[in-house]
Amino acid sequence: MTAHDGATPACSAPIEITASVPTGPPPxxxxxxxxxxxxxxxxxxxxxxxxxxxxxxxxxxxxxxxxxxxxxxxxxxxxxxxxxxxxxxxxxxxxxxxxxxxxxxxxxxxxxxxxxxxxxxxxxxxxxxxxxxxxxxxxxxxxxxxxxxxxxxxxxxxxxxxxxxxxxxxxxxxxxxxxxxxxxxGLGPQWDDRFGHEQKTMRPYGLPLRDVPGVRTWDDLAHGDNAARMGRHMRERLxxxxxxxxxxxxxxxxxxxxxxxxxxxxxxxxxxxxxxxxxxxxxxxxxxxxxxxxxxxxxxxxxxxxxxxxxxxxxxxxxxxxxxxxxxxxxxxxxxxxxxxxxxxxxxxxxxxxxxxxxxxxxxxxxxxxxxxxxxxxxxxxxxxxxxxxxxxxxxxxxxxxxxxxxxxxxxxxxxxxxxxxxxxxxxxxxxxxxxxxxxxxxxxxxxxxxxxxxxxxxxxxxxxxxxxxxxxxxxxxxxxxxxxxxxxxxxxxxxxxxxxxxxxxxxxxxxGAPQTLYNGGLPLTRIRYDDLDAARPGLPPDVAALVEHLDAGSTTVHLVNVSAVHTRRLRLLAGGFGEHLITSARWNRGDGRYPGDSHDYHLPAGEEISDSAPVHDNSLHVTLPPGRRIRLRLDMQLHARPFTHHTSPTTFRRP
Structure with a gap:
């Protein structure tokens, strides 16, 4: 599959989903x-x-x-x-x-x-x-x-x-x-002219070259011109x-x-x-x-x-x-x-x-x-x-x-x-x-x-x-x-x-939903990432926690929770660190609408959850999380269906 296979033009307006299941005791x-x-x-x-x-x-x-x-x-x-x-x-x-x-x-x-x-x-x-x-x-x-x-x-x-x-x-x-x-x-002045036995931090790794005449062991570097000979070989060969x-x-x-x-x-x-x-x-x-x-x-x-x-x-x-x-x-x-x-x-x-x-x-x-x-x-x-x-x-x-x-x-x-x-x-x-x-x-x-x-x-x-x-x-x-x-x-x-x-x-x-970036030069890839729509910047909004619970070749499940009791938070969920995946559909549960219930009831109401779904056909969707609400999104995806691209956050203006 090439970067463009399976790609669908972005919708004029992103899919909007509102969380309605009460969080209850926050996880x-x-x-x-x-x-x-x-x-x-x-x-x-x-x-x-x-x-x-x-x-x-x-x-x-x-x-x-x-x-x-x-x-x-x-x-x-x-x-x-x-x-x-x-x-x-x-x-x-x-x-x-x-x-x-x-x-x-x-x-x-x-x-x-x-x-x-x-x-x-x-x-x-x-x-x-x-x-x-x-x-x-x-x-x-x-x-x-x-x-x-x-x-x-x-x-x-x-x-x-x-x-x-x-x-x-x-x-x-x-x-x-x-x-x-x-x-x-060469390799610089540290080693080009001499690779000596006194380098304690390098000794555990052994000899850089194991076929230099007269140098079979680390201790051989201490004798005669062996350290200089090793340095010359390193310069010319490494x-x-x-x-x-x-x-x-x-x-x-x-x-x-x-x-x-x-x-x-x-x-x-x-x-x-x-x-x-x-x-x-x-x-x-x-x-x-x-x-x-x-x-x-x-x-x-x-x-x-x-x-x-x-x-x-x-x-x-x-x-x-x-x-x-x-x-x-x-x-x-x-x-x-x-x-x-x-x-x-x-x-x-x-x-x-x-x-x-x-x-x-x-x-x-x-x-x-x-x-x-x-x-x-x-x-x-x-x-x-x-x-x-x-x-x-x-x-x-x-x-x-x-x-x-x-x-x-x-x-x-x-x-x-x-x-x-x-x-x-x-x-x-x-x-x-x-x-x-x-x-x-x-x-x-x-x-x-x-x-x-x-x-x-x-x-x-x-x-x-x-x-x-x-x-x-x-x-x-x-x-x-x-x-x-x-x-x-x-x-x-x-x-x-x-x-x-x-x-x-x-x-x-x-x-x-990604491993830590490869330390020796990897790029910052992710399965999904977020933008704070109200702040117009990358990342989860304040008060919002996210947990990717499952991922495979065709889907991703993420649980979003707003732990705030007073603030509504809005985010864009982008499929891929560089928008490279296509979300074909989304499934979630919504509340039954009876929360918060009657103030005369002393128990904490839970309510029932009703399954819902929507086609998406885009690499992003918007989620609104009212205070004390959560949502578990099951996203069907086509991986690498769009070109990897640097994405600016929605409504972010380009600076000079």
């Missing part, structure tokens, strides 16, 4: 959800006051002497635009823009950015840095300044760009480090040509395409993604490197693995799988179909085919600090695991599956084969998916298992437990901020991420 999840919005509204202000300057930049007195670090500045605010789009405070969006512009000026002064964009770094980190920018564009596509930036940034990757990032002849980016300076040779993580650049181009569907942008996305698909098809495996001649394995003795941020070093499927998903989903957004998801399946199937059961719990696994909290395992336990990395000696670094990747694969395409993959991952996991573990990592993800169990109907109290957990995380982060001492953040680029009090994973799941 605990609804009260907790509105409490979470309130707490977040106070928490982000606390962070801003504590860690930022008047011009929006972060308080930082150090210097950056390498290419690394720019992403850490933006990551401090990565989900702030997302919170605004969900229904955060009115002034959160201008605050997010203010901080983005302040940080961008700051990074320009520090030498990492030029023309408001990364001069040249890997896309594992650039994808992280751009989440904030993508969120602002989605939250306010009427802002011409950010629209101009989106187009300018994307055009750096088109054929003929002055940057020279892209080689159309081989359909590849010319270097792993790329950006506004074009393809930057620091040129294309690498799989560059697929995340497709999202940057799609973000610009969402404004006006420029065919140049669409053509590049499909061309670049298809080039990687063809390489993978030819090899029967997802490669991670392409030389400047266009040949896979050119700098790795013909091996399809070993590229920068690829299968061998440092993260394996964590980086390759994320980039393949971002690239495949970006292409799917442009063409409206799911055919190119084969690119994302490839790396996940590769590690799945090597799965193991009952492995000893590895306390030295490279990503253990993240997944150990997510799965709730303790020392001495065995785990069912997948290898995450591949080197000349075979697969290694076994860890539990990163469920988010299989979730996104299924969620975007809603294909039966991907649902089967996800169910197999659950069956093999070896741990209970209904448990809500209290943790928050830098990606603010990892609670996909209990959410999926809820959608499957066997974890009914997940919304309440997850919201309580989210509230506790906000409280913990604000306590960390309060306990922080002045000046302690000056040299620690990760401090801001660790205390960012904004949490959006649970709100995204419950209100929009």
């Amino acid at each position: 605990a999840w609804a009260v907790l959800q509105r409490r979470l919005f309130d707490e977040l509204d106070a928490a982000w202000r606390l962070f801003s006051d504590r860690y930022t300057e008047a011009d929006g930049r972060l308080r930082f007195s150090g210097a950056l002497v390498d290419r690394d670090g720019g992403d850490d500045f933006y990551e401090a605010f990565f989900n702030w635009p997302a919170l605004y789009r969900l229904g955060g405070a009115d002034d959160l969006l201008p605050a997010a823009k203010h901080h983005w512009e302040g940080v961008t000026r700051q990074l320009t002064e520090l030498g990492l950015y030029r023309d408001e964009f990364e001069r040249g770094y890997d896309w594992f980190h650039q994808g992280e840095a751009l989440l904030m920018f993508y969120g602002i564009c989605a939250a306010d596509p009427a802002d011409r300044r950010f629209r101009e930036r989106a187009v300018r940034f994307a055009e750096q990757y088109l054929p003929g760009s002055d940057t020279g990032n892209y080689d159309a002849g081989i359909r590849a980016l010319r270097a792993p480090h790329n950006g506004s300076d074009g393809p930057r040779p 620091g040129r040509g294309d690498t799989a993580v560059n697929l995340a650049a497709a999202a940057l181009v799609v973000n610009a395409w969402l404004y006006d569907h420029d065919p140049r942008l669409a053509a590049w996305v499909l061309e670049y993604v298809d080039a990687w698909r063809e390489r993978a098809d030819a090899l029967g495996a997802m490669p991670d490197n392409v030389g400047l001649s266009g040949r896979v394995g050119e700098y790795h003795d013909g091996r399809w693995f070993g590229g920068h941020y690829g299968w061998t070093w440092p993260h394996g499927v964590h980086s390759v799988g994320a980039a393949a998903l971002v690239g495949a989903i970006s292409a799917g957004m442009v063409d409206g179909g799911a055919d190119r998801l084969d690119l994302a399946r490839r790396p996940l199937d590769q590690v799945w085919d090597q799965r193991r059961t009952g492995m000893p719990f590895d306390t030295h696994a490279t990503r253990r600090p993240g997944w150990a909290h997510a799965v709730g395992l303790g020392d001495g336990r065995t785990v069912n695991a997948l290898p995450t990395r591949l080197g000349p000696d075979g697969w290694f670094d076994h860890q539990p599956a990163q469920v988010a990747y299989w979730t996104w694969l299924w969620w975007f395409g809603m294909q039966d084969q991907d649902r089967a993959r996800l169910e197999a991952v659950r069956a093999h996991s070896g741990y209970e998916w209904s448990t809500v573990h209290a943790f928050r990592d830098k990606e603010e993800a990892g609670h996909e298992p209990p959410w999926l169990a809820y959608l499957d109907g066997d974890n009914s109290d997940y919304p309440e437990r997850a919201l309580r957990m989210a509230l506790a995380q906000v409280s913990h982060r604000t306590a960390l901020i309060a306990a922080d001492t002045p000046g302690s953040d000056d040299q620690d680029l990760h401090r801001w991420q660790r205390v960012n009090p904004v949490v959006t994973e649970v709100l995204t799941q419950l209100t929009t």
Whole structure:
């Protein structure tokens, strides 16, 4: 199905539905959800006051002497635009823009950015840095300044760009480090001349290249000129040509395409993604490197693995799988179909085919600090695991599956084969998916298992437990901020991420029916989203709570509750984060009209509910929620029936 198949012209006036069933005792999840919005509204202000300057930049007195670090500045605010789009405070969006512009000026002064964009770094980190920018564009596509930036940034990757990032002849980016300076040779001063054994934070990942003469173990780096030799090999072999993580650049181009569907942008996305698909098809495996001649394995003795941020070093499927998903989903957004998801399946199937059961719990696994909290395992336990990395000696670094990747694969395409993959991952996991573990990592993800169990109907109290957990995380982060001492953040680029009090994973799941955005460069997709009709802005209106109770390939069920006893609230429900789905019909229950009843009666009347329905044939509908009313909407849908597009809120005027 293309983006236009099945699309029906929008109705001249949207369908209007009024909730009439009395809420009665408000559901605990609804009260907790509105409490979470309130707490977040106070928490982000606390962070801003504590860690930022008047011009929006972060308080930082150090210097950056390498290419690394720019992403850490933006990551401090990565989900702030997302919170605004969900229904955060009115002034959160201008605050997010203010901080983005302040940080961008700051990074320009520090030498990492030029023309408001990364001069040249890997896309594992650039994808992280751009989440904030993508969120602002989605939250306010009427802002011409950010629209101009989106187009300018994307055009750096088109054929003929002055940057020279892209080689159309081989359909590849010319270097792993790329950006506004074009393809930057090598990996920067940190590693080009020397890769030493004293790097404690890098030691767990092992040697970047495992075939450098004289360097077989990490300790070998301490002898003779081995560290310098490793650095030279890294510069010449890891620091040129294309690498799989560059697929995340497709999202940057799609973000610009969402404004006006420029065919140049669409053509590049499909061309670049298809080039990687063809390489993978030819090899029967997802490669991670392409030389400047266009040949896979050119700098790795013909091996399809070993590229920068690829299968061998440092993260394996964590980086390759994320980039393949971002690239495949970006292409799917442009063409409206799911055919190119084969690119994302490839790396996940590769590690799945090597799965193991009952492995000893590895306390030295490279990503253990993240997944150990997510799965709730303790020392001495065995785990069912997948290898995450591949080197000349075979697969290694076994860890539990990163469920988010299989979730996104299924969620975007809603294909039966991907649902089967996800169910197999659950069956093999070896741990209970209904448990809500209290943790928050830098990606603010990892609670996909209990959410999926809820959608499957066997974890009914997940919304309440997850919201309580989210509230506790906000409280913990604000306590960390309060306990922080002045000046302690000056040299620690990760401090801001660790205390960012904004949490959006649970709100995204419950209100929009989507997983948390892919952290290494994904766009902010949702099954449904909302606009406040009275405030003419994105997000749920005040007092309104939303819970997506079910979704599948043809329908979505959402429960809307107005917890206010005095205020009527009106919203637009949009099908898809970018209006890409078609609502064919809506079904709901209405009240019997006898509420509130007679004041002489002391009991709380419930009344009967009467089923109702209406054809829609549009990608949106309007809902009015009088005080103390609720409605459960069952929406029949055709997914990806309309073009993905940036949507402004109704009655919003475009600004200069």
